[in-house]
Amino acid sequence: MKKLSSQFAESHVNWLADTACACLIDEARLSPKPGLVDSRGSGAHQDLNLEMMERSASSLRPTFHALAQQSWLRPADIALREKVGRIGREGEVQMMQATGGVNTHRGAIWAMGLLISAVAMLGGEGQLLTITATAAALARLPDAFAPKGFSKGLRACRRWQVPGAREEAQCGFPHITSLALPQLQQSRARGANESQAQLDALMAIMTSLTDTCVLSRAGMTGLQAMQQGAREVLEAGGCASTAGKAALARLDALMLAQNASPGGAADLLAATLFLDRVVS
Helix, strand or coil: CCCCCCHHHHHHHHHHHHHHHHHHHHHHHCCCCCCCCECCECCCCCCCCHHHHHHHHHHCHHHHHHHHHHHCCCCCCHHHHHHHHHHHHHHHHHHHHHHCCCCCCHHHHHHHHHHHHHHHHCCCCCCHHHHHHHHHHHHCCCCCCCCCCCCHHHHHHHHHCCCCHHHHHHCCCHHHHHHHHHHHHHHHHCCCCHHHHHHHHHHHHHCCCCCHHHHHHHHHHHHHHHHHHHHHHHHCCCCCCHHHHHHHHHHHHHHHHCCCCCHHHHHHHHHHHHHHHHHC
16 A cells, blocks of 8 residues: 655545545535535435435545545556555445445445546646546456446446436546536636535536436436526626526426436536536
């Protein structure tokens, strides 16, 4: 195991782990999110609530710390990819223990874990596109120890022939760099408060993401309705406007009626908040 080289490294590893957990909790609490767990309630979920999401996020701090520690100033190679994969899978076990077997943050472990590793690989510094390119390089490497079965998300990708979380990471998280972060900054500049700006960033992701959580629950019709509804929110002026709030309420009702929850978009929003804090 590569030892941390300085007090700076050690403190930064702790900061990365704390920041990642805080972003997961902030995403969970953000309201009103269409179909998702938030401070109002459980959304389209029967087995999730806010307290469980917060407990899950806190349980992942040792995982995020280990990812940052093991990745510090390391190159992107197969040895690191396999180590990151192992730590992530161990984190899933910790998460499941904290939630009583409910999958709260598996997708977030993948996205956030890669980005934490990338920042650590760069010594705690780096511009946005450098970080996401580093994460992509790691994601493209093979992991011989990865489970061979198909998750619900992978099954949806195969059935509908669409890209999923794996491809998003391997392409450098374009929904974050090209949509969510620009929208977050634009909404802030227009005078939206922080919650409204973050909701607008979520809408930006939802306009084009092939969210496998929605596909699994509501099929292609549900996915297209999600994308169109998110576009209508932004076209109406975003969540700071009266018309945008009304469009968001309609989208929420639609997601609930279809029992659909855009969990993939939520994972990317948490990762967006993380990168916003890392590169600010």
